[in-house]
Amino acid sequence: MIRKILVPVRGDGKGDNVLAHAAALARRSGAHVEVAHCRPRPDDMLPYGVPVPAMFREQLRTQASQLADAEEAVLKGEFNALCKSYDLEIVATQSEDEATAAWVEGTGRQVDIIKNRGRLSDLICVAKPDRDRNLGSNTLKAALFNTGRPVMMCPPADPLPAQLGAKIAIGWNGSTEAVRAVVMMRRVIEAADEVTILSSGSSPDGNRAADLKDYLTLRGIASKLHPFDAGRNAGAGLMTAAQKIGADMLIMGAYSNSHERETVFGGNTQTVVDTATMPVVFVH
Secondary structure (H helix, E strand, O other): OOOEEEEEEOOOOOHHHHHHHHHHHHHHHOOEEEEEEEEOOHHHHOOOOOOOOHHHHHHHHHHHHHHHHHHHHHHHHHHHHHHHHOOOEEOOOOOOOOOEEEEEEEEOOHHHHHHHHHOOOOEEEEEOOEOOOOEOHHHHHHHHHHOOOOEEEEOOOOOOOOOOOOEEEEEOOOOHHHHHHHHHOHHHHHHOOEEEEEEOOOOOOOOOHHHHHHHHHHOOOOOEEEEOOOOOOHHHHHHHHHHHOOOOEEEEEOOOOOHHHHHHHOOHHHHHHHHOOOOEEEEO
């Protein structure tokens, strides 16, 4: 079961949307949401490779610390207000079977905070990367490749989701990553009202969509098969199929090819990252 959800935040204006998605899933599963703010080290704010006199260096450190304090105060105020509107009780320690939240501070690089806190979380929620503004790609990459945990990418939503996980789509191609996605998210799949397996029919022998359906049936999970035409881009076909069936969440394996290769040359996962309009849970 999803018991702990990590939401890393910083002052980029995307935290409220991600927290809304995490809260929607937390209310359904009675999970605890840990919102982790990354506080930069003052020395990281100093000009890199530029000699700075000691007096000015200390002045810059003080200013950087003050800026971090101001950002933290704003974000924590937003956190308190959002938790109230999303019916998340703010607690010091996690309670059972009740949607709760906590604010934690970490100092250093955000990728390190994600790695350290994410490995002992059941799910990590991050914003959909904005490639045009070069925002969020490193966050998604750190969560996927440095934690070994499922990662839910949250696109901007209007209106914000009231619930998540009622109608789940599983993107199935028989890969190791797809298998891990099903196994790691099994409890969420089990709790869904409707589960649909999306397959282009190109899965390797022995890993057909029908085999996954049998696997889920043996575990008491009813599911439907929905084949789709992959065309020239299976990622685009997968997103279209998920939208067509009215899924509120897509679960899939991620980056069977390397992240770098897909980012440069394109690939199914990268297409989903770039075009998703619904929450997508990736597992690598």
